[in-house]
Amino acid sequence: MEKEFALTQKLLTLLDSEYRWFTLAEIEEQLSVSDKTIRKIIDETQQELPPSITIEISRGKGVILHYEKRNVAFGEVISSMYRQRTFYQLLDLLFLEGGRYGLEELADKLYMSSSSLKKLIIRLNSHELKQYHLRITYSMPEVKGSEINIRYFYWKLYYDAYEFSGWPFPGMDQAQMLEYITTVESENDIVYFLNAKRSLSFLAAIMMTRVLQGKYADIPRGQYHWESSLLHSSITSWVRTLEQRYSIHLPLDETRFLQAMLSLGQYNYYDEAKISTMIAMKKSKLMQIQEEEDQIVNHFLMLALAAFPAIDMNDRFIWEIGEFFEKLRLENSLPDMIAISTSSLTEYVQRECRPMYQSVMSCMQEWGKRYPGILYNDYHLTKLTLLIGSSLRYNSKKAFLLIGGEFSIRHYVAKLIKNEIGDELIINTSIMEGLTDEIIQKHNIDFVISTFPVELNTVPVVIISTIPTKRDLENIRKELMQP
Incomplete structure (x- = not known):
């Protein structure tokens, strides 16, 4: 963009x-x-x-x-x-007819001069396309680079332009593509989120358009077990249907590309009993630690528990971490894409959840020393941070709030802290007869939150500003995580 x-x-x-x-x-x-x-x-x-x-x-x-x-x-x-922008119209034209026209012919189609078009191409090559390791050629303009990167780029481009309605692929039947995905859902007792299903129909259309143009994906040979993956049988059947419908042959790499992208899509399982069975099976495998994939998950869980003692290490969380690393291994089978995958939430998480994000990053850096061949980036750190953040269960504790010269706002600050921290924290704002270790023990206070230093030996003291900052709130959360 x-x-x-x-x-x-x-x-x-x-x-x-x-x-x-x-x-x-x-x-x-x-x-x-x-x-x-x-x-x-x-x-x-x-x-x-x-x-x-x-x-x-x-x-x-x-x-x-x-x-x-x-x-x-x-x-x-x-x-x-977005669709009215010249850069979008150029990229849309190149998707369907790239390499067919010279610079001047293409400029005429876009109602602009060839010099202006060349400047636009230079700008796109230097900015929008650079992060995808792609470029547009000049003499016969065409998007060049890894085929997987090209598909990923156009997937993002078209979904931004038609996120809510419309269909930008004149040679493809949207209803048919959605029907194919519905078949995959019914055969595997899963359901894709509505936006994910629409997005995947775009991806399937992009794949078929490129294949019909003679552009094929190249998936490096690796250790991923494609045949044992959940969607393998359904995707293989889908590919056979596509071959018959379009009278073409789709190489094995195209089957794997489609399988990878649908496996990485956001879906839920229909049957709760099936979910319980899968969780139990995953837990049993992790306890036995026979396969490398289980060792990968277990090693991270140990590091995460050391960094975040408040994690609720229940069966569901363990299964979700297992699913995360299963998808990470799958993404590593597409190294071109893993180098460019991004999340719109990364900037938010790095800003608003900075201490947690950095701790997750430290865990993954330590984990990566044992598994240097498995790549990850900010996109994966973002997903892990959100997953761990939603699984933290703080110890229920009682704190005494001590406001210095601004006594009149103690209830306001107490409410502000409660809104941010939640029900795990009980805040006492009542006036005590002094503040000694004996008084603290008498009122069953676990720690003190204060706007100025306090000398106590039996409980910790968390110093905050008169109006707590984000760092202050994070320090309070850390205290709740202590045993």
Whole structure:
């Protein structure tokens, strides 16, 4: 996505998050651009929005987005704007007809000069395509690079442009692709999330379009056991159906590509009894530690438990960690893709869950010393951080909150801490007869939260600001994790 549109999308998403006036200072901080640039983006964006949506900018108030939420899917508005961008139209044309036209012919099709088109190609090669290790050639423009990377790039491109509605593949039948995926679901007692199912139909269409153009995936030979994977039989049948429908032969690598992508998709199991059986089987295998894949999971679990003593190490969590590493091994069978896979949540997790993210990263670095051949990146660290974060079970403890000279706000701060920490923490704000170790023991206090240093020998003291910061809250969480 080109930088200019990325800023537009970020601005609109911010304004749509709340119906209120956003100050220019707030927007500057979020977008990391100047006041002048923000005004320019607003002026240009307003011209593209439908009449029912307006951006109002007012001196002294800031910026507000007006529209009737009941009648507008705002995400679709952004997607529609995305499709109008020249860079998207160029990449869409190259997907279907790349390598067929010279630079000047292609420029005519896009109603632009050849010099402007060349500048656009240079910019795309230097930014949007670079992170995917792809490039567009100049004389006969075409996207070049690893076939798997090309498919992954176009998968993201088209889903951003048609996330909510529409179908950008004129030679493919969307209903048929969705029916194929439905068959895979019914044969394996699984159900894909609605957005995942739509996304996978895009991927299948991209794969078949590329194959019909004579572009094939190359999957390196490795140690992954494709035949024993859950979806192997269903995907093999699907590939045979595709061969008959399009009168072509699909190499084994294409079967494996499709199997990998559907296995990595987000799905749930229909049958709870089946889930319980699978969890029990996984737990039994991990206890025996006979296979390398079980050793991989067990080694990480030991490291994670040492780093996060508050993990609720129940059977479900162990199974989910096992599923994570199963998918990680599968992704490693597609090394081109694992080098470029990303998550939209990574920036948020690195910012809002920084201590936990760093601890997870340390665990994986230690784990990687034993398994250096298995690659991972920020995308996988993000998934692990969210998985572990949702499984932490803090010890229920009682804290005494001691506010220095700002006694009047003690209840406000107590409520703020409770909202962030949860029910595991009981906060006592009552006035005590002094603050000694004897008094602390009398009231069964486990630790003290204070805005100034306190000399106590029997319980820890967590020092916070008058209004707790994120770091303060993290320190309180760490205290709850202590035995």
